[in-house]
Amino acid sequence: MAPAPSKLYADDVSLLLVLLDTNPLFWSNCALPFSKFISHVLAFLNAFLRLHQLNQVVVIATGYNSCDYIYDSSSATSGSSGTGKMPVFCSKLLENLEEFVIRDEQLEKGGPGGGIASSLLSGALSMALCYIQRVFRSGPLHPHPRILCLHGSQDGPEQYVAIMNSIFSAQHSMVPIDSCYVGAQNSAFLQQASYITGGVYLKPQLLDGLFQYLSTVYATDLYSRGALQLPKSVGVDFRASCFCHKRTIDMGYICSVCLSIFCKHHKKCSTCGSVFGQQAQSDVASSSNKRKMSDS
Amino acid sequence: MPQVRIIAKNFMDMVAALPAMKLDRLYQNAFICEAILRSLQPLAKKYVIQMCYIEEPITSKSLEEWVLPGGFSKHKVAIDRLLQLRIFSESFDRTTGTSYRMNATFQINLQKLITCGAILPREPMPSNITIRLPSSQELETYALQQWECFLLQLINSAQVERMTNISPSMMRIFQRGLLTQRDKEAPRLTESGFQFLLMDTNAQLWYIIREYISNSEEIGVDPEDLISFMLELSFHETGQAYNMNTLDEIQRNTIKDLEDLGLVKLQQGRKESWFIPTKLATNLSVSLTDSSSRKEGFVMVETNFRMYAYSSSKLHTEILRLFSRVEYQLPNLIVASITKESLYNAFENGITAEQIISFLQQNAHARVAERVPSVPENVTDQIRLWESDLNRVEMTPAHFYDEFPSRDVYEAACDFARECGGLLWEDSKKMRLVVNTEVHLQMREHLRRQK
Numbered sequence: 001m002a003p004a005p006s007k008l009y010a011d012d013v014s015l016l017l018v019l020l021d022t023n024p025l026f027w028s029n030c031a032l033p034f035s036k037f038i039s040h041v042l043a044f045l046n047a048f049l050r051l052h053q054l055n056q057v058v059v060i061a062t063g064y065n066s067c068d069y070i071y072d073s074s075s076a077t078s079g080s081s082g083t084g085k086m087p088v089f090c091s092k093l094l095e096n097l098e099e100f101v102i103r104d105e106q107l108e109k110g111g112p113g114g115g116i117a118s119s120l121l122s123g124a125l126s127m128a129l130c131y132i133q134r135v136f137r138s139g140p141l142h143p144h145p146r147i148l149c150l151h152g153s154q155d156g157p158e159q160y161v162a163i164m165n166s167i168f169s170a171q172h173s174m175v176p177i178d179s180c181y182v183g184a185q186n187s188a189f190l191q192q193a194s195y196i197t198g199g200v201y202l203k204p205q206l207l208d209g210l211f212q213y214l215s216t217v218y219a220t221d222l223y224s225r226g227a228l229q230l231p232k233s234v235g236v237d238f239r240a241s242c243f244c245h246k247r248t249i250d251m252g253y254i255c256s257v258c259l260s261i262f263c264k265h266h267k268k269c270s271t272c273g274s275v276f277g278q279q280a281q282s283d284v285a286s287s288s289n290k291r292k293m294s295d296s
Numbered sequence: 297m298p299q300v301r302i303i304a305k306n307f308m309d310m311v312a313a314l315p316a317m318k319l320d321r322l323y324q325n326a327f328i329c330e331a332i333l334r335s336l337q338p339l340a341k342k343y344v345i346q347m348c349y350i351e352e353p354i355t356s357k358s359l360e361e362w363v364l365p366g367g368f369s370k371h372k373v374a375i376d377r378l379l380q381l382r383i384f385s386e387s388f389d390r391t392t393g394t395s396y397r398m399n400a401t402f403q404i405n406l407q408k409l410i411t412c413g414a415i416l417p418r419e420p421m422p423s424n425i426t427i428r429l430p431s432s433q434e435l436e437t438y439a440l441q442q443w444e445c446f447l448l449q450l451i452n453s454a455q456v457e458r459m460t461n462i463s464p465s466m467m468r469i470f471q472r473g474l475l476t477q478r479d480k481e482a483p484r485l486t487e488s489g490f491q492f493l494l495m496d497t498n499a500q501l502w503y504i505i506r507e508y509i510s511n512s513e514e515i516g517v518d519p520e521d522l523i524s525f526m527l528e529l530s531f532h533e534t535g536q537a538y539n540m541n542t543l544d545e546i547q548r549n550t551i552k553d554l555e556d557l558g559l560v561k562l563q564q565g566r567k568e569s570w571f572i573p574t575k576l577a578t579n580l581s582v583s584l585t586d587s588s589s590r591k592e593g594f595v596m597v598e599t600n601f602r603m604y605a606y607s608s609s610k611l612h613t614e615i616l617r618l619f620s621r622v623e624y625q626l627p628n629l630i631v632a633s634i635t636k637e638s639l640y641n642a643f644e645n646g647i648t649a650e651q652i653i654s655f656l657q658q659n660a661h662a663r664v665a666e667r668v669p670s671v672p673e674n675v676t677d678q679i680r681l682w683e684s685d686l687n688r689v690e691m692t693p694a695h696f697y698d699e700f701p702s703r704d705v706y707e708a709a710c711d712f713a714r715e716c717g718g719l720l721w722e723d724s725k726k727m728r729l730v731v732n733t734e735v736h737l738q739m740r741e742h743l744r745r746q747k
Contacts, residue, residue: 012338047348047410050330051341087413215345224338227367 012221013054015135015143017128018045018150022101023064023119026153032182032207038097040210041150042090048219049073049089056143058131061097062124062151063104064117069127070096118156121149121189125166125177132175144222146199149179155189157248160241167193176200178218182207188237188248201233243271308335310506311523312380318520319382323401326409327416331527332381333406339367340374344383344398348406353387353395416528420536421570429572432535435561439574442558443497444611450474451485451493451614466553469511470504487646493615494647494655498579504557505580517546525550529559529573530580537563537570593659597634599672605630606661618642619652634675639682649683693733694720700727705746712742 020041021027027034045057059071071093125147132145147170170177176199179190186203194201204213217230241248242263253262258272268275311332314322322328333344347354356375363371375396378384384396430438450470474489485493492500509522525547532538540548540562551571554560559577563570594612596604603620605612608628616622619642620632642652653676660670669676700706706727713719718735722728731739 012341043410046413047345050333050409051345052334090413212346212349215348219345220342221338224342224370227339227364227370228342228362229364230362 012223013052013143014048014221015056015058015132015145016045016048017131017145017147018057018059019067019121019124019128019147020059020061020070020097021119021149021151021153022061022097022104023117023153024101024105025064025117026119026183030152030182032210037150037182037207037210038094040214042093043211044214044219045093046087046090047215051219051221054143058128059093060124060127061100061104062119062121063100063107064119064153065104065107067120067124067127068100068103069131070100117154118159119151119153120159121151121156122159122162122166125149125163125170125193129166129169129173129175132173136173145175146222147175147177148218149177149181149190149193151179151181151187151190152183154183154185155187155248157241158246159189160246160248161243163189163193167196170197176222180204180210180213180218182210186237188239191233191236192238195233195236200230201236202231308332308381310509310519312377314520314523316382320399320401322520322524323399323405325524325528326405327528327531328524329402329405330409331530332383336377337370337374339370340377343374343378344406347384347396347398348403348410350398351403353397355392356394356396357392359396416532418538418542420533421539421568429535429537429563430561435535435572435574438561439558439576442556443501443576444609446557447493447500448611448614451489466508466511470507472507485645490618490642490645490647491651493618494651496658497576501557501559501576501580508553517550521546522550526580529554529577532573532578534573534575534578537572540569540571593661593665595656595659596661596664597656597671597675599674601634601675601678603632603634603656604661605632615655618645619647634679636682639679640686643683643686649679652679692720694730695733695736695739696728696730697739698726698728703727705743708746709739709743713739 018041022034027037030037045059049055049057055073057071057073058069061068061070071089073089128147132147135142135145167177170193175197177190177193177197178199179187179194179201181187181190181201181203191201193199200217202213202217204210220228220230239248239250240252240261242252243260244262244264244266247263249261249263253265254260255262255269255272255274255276257274258269260269260271262270266276311319311322323332333341336344343359359375360368360371375384378396379386383399383402385399386394386396388394449467451474474492475485492503495503505526509519509526512519512522540551543551551560551562554577555562555571557576558574559580560571560573563572594605594607595616596606598604603616605616606629607613613622613625613630616630616632619638620634621638622630622632624631639649639652643649653671656671656676657669664670697709700709706724706729710719710722710724710729713729713731713735716731716735716738718732718739719729720732721730
C-alpha cells in the first residue's frame, strides 16, 4: 500500500524532524522553564548529529499563530567545530528561534485577540511531512526519516481533521511520529499519532532528566528499534472531535458515507452532502466511534 | 561485497587491539571519541549515548530488559564491541550480576562534545595569507587523480607516466598481499588483489592506511600517533587551508605520504606552507561503517552483454579488463563486452560472480542507476550461470574395488561402505564398487576381517 521509499542509506542514517513547541501561553505556566528545556533538547540534537556524519536534523518551531523551519543541518556549513562554549549550530538555532518567537507574537497582535492555548501542531506536522516528501524525491539515496514532537500545550480540537490527515499521510509514507509530551495531561492527538504510525509516545515523569529520556528512547534509530523494546503507551485516548463544533466527544453521530463525525443529529452531512433519514430514538448514538477511529 | 566490510572493520580491530593504556590515551582526544562512536554498530551507539551521563555502573540485566527476543545477537555484538574497545568496562557482583561502567575519559570527552562542541587543534588559515585556494571541484578532481595514479602504480608500475613520491619500499609494502612476483616475470595480481580493485574507494583507502599504519613501527613511528592523526584529519573542513607549522615532525612526514594518496593537497606560500584536506580525508570517518559516500557511476550494461563505460581513466580500463574484453576506446568512452572467455579468465583469477555484479551495480551510470535492476537481469543471471558452470564437475578422491570372492562378501562390503557414508557408486552385476578415500582404510580393515 505504501509507496516504499526507493533506496535508503544503510542501517542507521537518520533524518530527524523535531517539532518544537514554542507556545508562550504554555511555557509561562510550565514547571520546566523553557531555557532548561531548550538546553536539554540542544544537547540531544548535538548528540544525535554526532552519531553519524550523514545524520540530519530539521527543527520546526510550532508557535500559536504560525510555524516555521528554524534549523536545517543539511544547509548549515559545518557542525563539528565550535567556539568552545557552544556548538556552532546551537547559536544559529537559538537566533532563529528568537526571531521566530517575536514574529509569532506580532501575528497575534494583528489578528483577532483572545489567545488560543494550543499550538499549531497540524501546520508543523504538514511542514515536516512536506519536507520528508521532498527528501524522498530528491534522489536515489536518502536517510530514514522520523518525526519527533516535543510538545507541551494542550490539544486544539479545532485542528482535529488536519492533524488526523497528517497522521494518516505519515502512516502512508511509513514515517513514525515519536512524541514526548511535557505538559500536564496526556495529549490525545499525539497518543493517536504515535500509535497509528508506530512511534513512541512518552510523558516524562521527571522533567529535569529530559535529556536522559530523549537519549534513551528517542535517540534509537529505526534500525535498532527492531531489536529493542521501547516504551509502549498503556491506554490511547481515541476520542474524536466533531466536525461541526470542533468539540472532543465520547459519543456522536457518524455519516455512513464519508465517516464524518457530528455531535448532534443533522439532516444532511456537511462534508459529503448525503441526506440522513429520521433520527430513530432520542439519543441512541451510532456505534462506538472509538472503534471506528482505530480501524480507519 | 562482504570483503569491504571485513577490511573496513579491521581498522577498528586494529584500534581495539591497542594496549589499554594507549587506548585510554587515544580517548583523551574528543575527535577520536567521536570517530570511534561513529564506527560502532547502531545499537552500540545508542548504548553509548544513553550511558553518556550515567556515572554509576549499570547492570547488564537492566540493559537486557530492553532487548526484544529477536535482538539478542545484536545486543551481544554491540556489548562485546564496547568492551573490546574499552568504552565499557565490566565488573561482576554476586548480588547484582554483571554490570557495565563507561570509560571515564571517554565519557567526559563525550559530554564535552555534546554540550560544548569540540575545537580542532588548528584553525583554518585566514584567506589573506593563502594566495589562491582551489575550488571544491578542483580539489575533488585533484584527489581522484592522485588516488588513481597511486592505484595504477600499485597494480601496474609500467603504465604510469608520472610516478608518485611514495618510496619504493613503501610501495612494496602496499603491494604485498596484492601482487605476486615470480622470479623474472612481470608481477601478477593475487586473488585479494583483484578483489581489492573491485572495492569502492573508501574501502581501498582504509586498506592502504591500515597497511601504512601497521608498518609504521618499522620506520620508528608509534601507530597510536598515526591512528589519532588520521582520525583527527577526517574532522578538518574540506577545502580549508591549515598551517603546516601546527604539525609535529612525524605528522609532517606523514602528510607528505598522504598527499600522494590524494588525501591532502600541499601548497607553498611566500613564507608559510599549508595543507588542504580533500574529500577523501574528510570521508574517512564515514567509511568506517558503510560506503555511503557514493561517487558518480560510469558503467552502462546492455542486455546484449555490451558495456559502455564513460571514463577516461586508465585505472577504469584496467579494472574493466579484469573481467571483460575491451573492444575500443574513445577519449571519454570505453566499450567492452562481457564474454564467456573474459569471465572465465576472471574466475580463474579468483574473482567471484557476485563481486563483478556488485561492481557493475555500484558503478552504474546515473542514467541507469535509477532503474531497477540497474544491470540487466539476463546479464547478471548469465554471469552467475557461467560461474556455476565451472563448478559443475566435482572431484572426489576415491578408491575402486573389484574381484570380490563371493556375492556375500561384496554385499557386506557395500553395506559397510554405506554405513560409513562413503559409498559413491556400485555395480552389483559385475560386483564392483567405488568408495570415498576417507573410508578406504576402514574398508580395508573390514575386508581383512572378512577373510
